Amino acid sequence: MEPFIRNEQFNFIRTQAQALVSGHTSVNDRVVLNAMKSLAIEKVIGLFIDISEEQRKVLQPIVEIEDKEQADEFLEKVKPFVIPFKTISEHAIKKLFPKVKKLKTPSLENIDLKEITYLGWDDKGSQKKYLITICENKLIGLQGTFKPLNKKGNCVICNKFEEIGMFMTETKGLTQGTFIKRGNYICKDSQKCNHNISSLEKLTDFISLLTFKV
Numbered sequence: 001m002e003p004f005i006r007n008e009q010f011n012f013i014r015t016q017a018q019a020l021v022s023g024h025t026s027v028n029d030r031v032v033l034n035a036m037k038s039l040a041i042e043k044v045i046g047l048f049i050d051i052s053e054e055q056r057k058v059l060q061p062i063v064e065i066e067d068k069e070q071a072d073e074f075l076e077k078v079k080p081f082v083i084p085f086k087t088i089s090e091h092a093i094k095k096l097f098p099k100v101k102k103l104k105t106p107s108l109e110n111i112d113l114k115e116i117t118y119l120g121w122d123d124k125g126s127q128k129k130y131l132i133t134i135c136e137n138k139l140i141g142l143q144g145t146f147k148p149l150n151k152k153g154n155c156v157i158c159n160k161f162e163e164i165g166m167f168m169t170e171t172k173g174l175t176q177g178t179f180i181k182r183g184n185y186i187c188k189d190s191q192k193c194n195h196n197i198s199s200l201e202k203l204t205d206f207i208s209l210l211t212f213k214v
Contacts, residue, residue, distance in 0.1 A: 003083040012198040016040040017071040024066045037063040084113035096141030120190030144169040155187040158196035163188040
């Protein structure tokens with residue numbers, strides 16, 4: 001069977017598995033636990049518009065989770081069905097940022113493509129952050145300055161409370177010599193952000209904000 005789960009969907013499934021572990025730790029009422037299991041599988045199946053019976057069988061065992069060991073075992077069996085991020089070469093990355101001279105690309109061999117929804121890395125020398133994501137089935141590159149806030153806040157991409165900073169892009173305005181700046185607070189650690197993402201909605205909104213044409 002072909003992979004059918006996106007990274008952010010896998011993250012959501014993981015949170016449901018963790019919720020069941022937590023529930024069995026703190027709740028003794030069997031009726032309540034059964035309701036939690038029903039809700040978990042309903043939410044997980046609800047992630048997919050068209051799901052086959054074969055795919056459903058991969059996810060159904062979530063209702064059997066009662067402890068961390070079972071959760072880890074379940075997730076280990078589900079992960080092979082995660083769709084990896086598009087394979088991308090160093091050359092392809094540079095093509096996404098044609099105006100950046102001496103672009104410092106990330107170490108691709110250390111990245112698990114099944115664990116990212118977007119590719120993000122920092123160039124601390126220029127205080128810039130680079131993001132590569134998929135929009136309408138195409139890779140797009142975003143670059144901007146990044147200023148750490150040095151405290152935790154809400155990331156607009158993963159919607160979690162993490163160490164954040166201001167990511168700001170600058171594009172030419174309609175009037176000659178003018179520029180338009182757009183940005184928002186995102187995770188300082190792109191790897192952690194990818195681990196936290198459980199929905200594409202916020203990421204899509206962020207991309208729309210930065211790429212909107214006046």
